[in-house]
Amino acid sequence: MNNRRGETVLFYKPVNCEKCGGPMIFKGVGEYECEQCGAIAYDDYGKVRNYIEKHPGATLGDVSYATGVSKEKIRQLLVEERIEVAPDSVIFLNCALCGAEIRSGRYCSACAAKVKQDEQRVAKVVKDKQKKMGYASDPNRDVTGRRRFERH
Ligand SMILES: [Zn+2]
Ligand SMILES: [Zn+2]
Incomplete structure (x- = not known):
């Protein structure tokens, strides 16, 4: 847990198509489509969001392993409230004031x-x-x- 040092976390965004090198156009919710061949790619947010949606019981470690996105980045997405985990999820954050387990945000x-x-x-x-x-x-x-x- 080393994401509370105030460091900027850089997120991956697909810029060029992995198949043909064409420009990737942002489609929404972390999804990108190649302008030339129509291949779909996801940024870190899209990968994590998709995985959590399909695997609500996944732990932070599971999500990180499956998506290749670091735990630190996933936590950052949760803190920024860009992703909210399901009520039955085992992924937790802690309230910045009292340390209670929370689903997203800071408190x-x-x-x-x-x-x-x-x-x-x-x-x-x-x-x-x-x-x-x-x-x-x-x-x-x-x-x-x-x-x-x-x-x-
Ligand atoms: Zn392409
Ligand atoms: Zn609290």
Whole structure:
């Protein structure tokens, strides 16, 4: 588990057809089609998504082994909520705050609610502060000041 160091994880995307070298056109949900011969290829997201859909009981290790996509990348896809595992899946992530097992994202639902509350509270404090400052500032005060020309 070394995906929490904030490193950029690069995902594979097919650019050229493996069969004829033609340009791969993005079709949606991780699927690409060769413009020349019609061959289909998947990026990391497409591979993982397809495999999890067909094998809901697969472990992270199974998915990684079958798709050739590293566990780190798969975890990253889950954290980014690009992939959500089935309710009966054995793939788990952990809530960044309490460590509870979660299906996708960064927080469990309880912590997500807390985080949202905190964000709203912070936003309100900032808003109140701006309001107070607005009332407190004297609109007649000369903020530019007078400029004196001094000669050396
Ligand atoms: Zn092709
Ligand atoms: Zn939590």
